[in-house]
Amino acid sequence: MIKLIPRVENSKAMILLSPLLALTLTAVSALIIFIFILDDIKVSSVFFTLFVLPLTDSYLFPELLVKAAPLMIIGLGLSIGFRAGIWNIGAEGQYVIGGIAGGAVGLYFYNVEGFWLLPLMALASIIGGMLYASIAAFLRIRYQVNEILVTLMLTYVAVLFLSAMLQGPLRNPAGFNFPESRIFHDSAMLPIIWEGTRLHIGFILAIILSLVAWFGIKKHMFGMQIKITGSAPRAAKFAGFNDNKTVLYSLLISGGLAGLAGFFEASGPAGQLTPGLPQFYGFTAIIVAFLARLHPIGIVFSSLLIALSYVGGEEVQIEYNLPSSITQIFQGMLLFYFLACDILIKYKVVLNKTKD
């Protein structure tokens, strides 16, 4: 019989070791899956493409950073709410609305040159994301409606709204009725920071924001507040607790950051608004936040790790014709293992030899 004995103090060693254990278990599971599904391809070469090539290849590595930026920003925002037990699960919706808002500003000033345009677009995207998340905040505060369900329902609404916009007001007038916007002009595109790649300034901003969040949580009163609300035992999740400010601020912050990430995607690698704007980043960022144990600096690393699996997954799709959905399986599996391994922090696992 295996028994769990609560530790008096959380194990410091396990806080560091359990993520590594989770990673190892995921890699082993991936290996087993590959051995089963690959017939005539060498497992080692698929493994190499999936996990190593994105770090060494001069084209793939900057792509990894491009993908990490939105994950990092959204993950940061979510981690703040998650600390306080506010579950904004619909960051994908706020991301889409932010992308539409930022993109619409850029398209409104089409062919207008000016250094002010990008900050204006960024501002629009943040406000868009915030407003969208504030619906959930309002309903939770005023009517105690669960924010998980509201933010999620609004995600489906946002994706439909994007589609309506692209067939209506934002459609490229010279685009042969394709549901796509014009391609943004240069003033509406994020500056590239690595010549010859798609890596844009958003990555640097994401790093800066992580540092700001780290200091914020450490020094600011609000950081203190969310920490305490989160660690205090909460009764029914659906009934919700009454600290309205925490609910409002954490939803506004996570919504605004998700909106900003949408703008980064639209004005960065996409360069226009298309139905392909939602990239599942809003959902994957949930994994990013958990893998980092909701710590801002940890999020920098976990977003890079998840971005690695994205880029690697796309690469094995191109090279070996394996479906890229395999990435999602690994990400889900990683989160499962990670959550499971966390038990080692709070509990000692003891083999009970006496029969009972």
Place this chain on the structure above:
Amino acid sequence: MNESLFISIIIGITIASTPLIFAAIGELLVERSGVLNLGVEGMMIVGALLGFIVQFHTGSPYLAVLAALLGGMAISSIFAFLTQFLLTNQVATGLALTLFGLGLSAFAGRGYTEETIVLIKAIHIPFLSDIPVIGPLIFSLNPLVYLALVMVYLVWWFLYKTKQGLILRSIGDNHDAAHAIGHNVVRYRFMAILFGGAMAGLGGAFLSLVQVPIWGEDMTAGRGWIALGLVVFASWLPFRIILGAILFGGITVLQLHAQGFDIRISAQYLSMLPYLATIIILVSLRIRLKNKTNRTVPNCLGRIFHSTS
């Protein structure tokens, strides 16, 4: 309104609401035991795929339904194991289950996106089904629609008329007290989660075996989440699930008919209706309850249980 339109609308509503009834009644039992499983969407999509695959290869609707049921159960066992034995956070684990289920089914179903199957047909009882209006509305629905209603009744019966149901509810309300008087909290919750998985799998299978004869990786389209909303709407009372599902089904059918009637609103705005309606019914429920606390909420919902003795 002419008679055949009326009948087709009612039948449309039963078809649109049945997957929600399955998924929601399963989740209701899970939540009554004090566990919040946010993986409904993931379990549904796995059920939809397995039902489709088995129907495609064997042509046997019985096997297809069984496969969906077992598939939903199998994937829910991951959640059950993690939350009950490894004491993981239920919100995070449920989300992981949804993401994992979506990925897994997209991966495993990639060879089936071009295929079609034979749908499960509505039953036809000689004589009874031929009675005007009542015949088509009561005696010739899809067999799975009847099954969904039976399941709602069975869950109600289990919760309120059996000893085990009483124990399950007491575990959901106070797991420490239930444990103290000798009930096996983990076993009850594990079983409840498996039942929830089976029902979600069935709900998913209804989409691919009754609604449309194809498989698509996004075919659940948020129905698992709507089912979670229905459980709240129903105040954790079994029969109210039917009411909520009919409301939702009605809106879905209304939206489809509006698109058919060439009303001058983009299809996208009409498609938003079911999602917006879910939010609205949740808000209206809170307005109706005013500031009264909902006494049917399981007190231990989402809380981790670990016995020290």
